[in-house]
Amino acid sequence: MIPALMYDRAIALGGEALNKDKMEHFLAELPKVNREVLQRVGRNLIAEILKPSHLSKNLMSVRALAIVFAPGFLRNPSDDPMEMLNNAKFETQFTVHLFETLLG
Numbered sequence: 809m810i811p812a813l814m815y816d817r818a819i820a821l822g823g824e825a826l827n828k829d830k831m832e833h834f835l836a837e838l839p840k841v842n843r844e845v846l847q848r849v850g851r852n853l854i855a856e857i858l859k860p861s862h863l864s865k866n867l868m869s870v871r872a873l874a875i876v877f878a879p880g881f882l883r884n885p886s887d888d889p890m891e892m893l894n895n896a897k898f899e900t901q902f903t904v905h906l907f908e909t910l911l912g
Contacts, residue, residue, distance in 0.1 A: 809842050812885045819882075819895055822902030831909040846881070850910030858911070870911075874903035881906070 810818050814837070821830060835843055854873055857866055878899040884892050 809838075809846055809881045810883075811839065811842070812883070814838070815882060815885055818902045819898045821905060822898035822900070826905045826908055828909050831905055835906075835909070846906065847910060849877070850907050854907050855911055870907050871900070871904055874900050874907060878903040 814834070817834060821827075821834060824830075835846065838846070854870075856862075857868060857873065858870065878896075881903055882899045884895055884899075886892065
């Protein structure tokens with residue numbers, strides 16, 4: 809969902825504290841289809857999973873959901889296993905920021 813050309817910016821955002829303005833600007837620069845898919849996943853699926861009425865059945869946090877979704881949203885363009893390992897935490901944190909931004 810995040811184009812390879814925007815991967816480094818996403819990793820940089822994952823290394824910072826949440827800045828909703830920066831995240832919204834990042835989302836605005838995505839191709840329209842990618843942005844719409846991310847918005848639907850965040851605002852519909854993730855919001856539904858995290859509804860308070862589901863808490864008795866669902867113990868997933870935003871972070872746990874980000875761990876699940878990050879590999880599908882971001883693909884490291886590098887073939888270096890160390891870089892992939894080092895960036896994994898930033899990919900997850902970027903996805904946490906993404907969900908928090910989309911959920912408001």
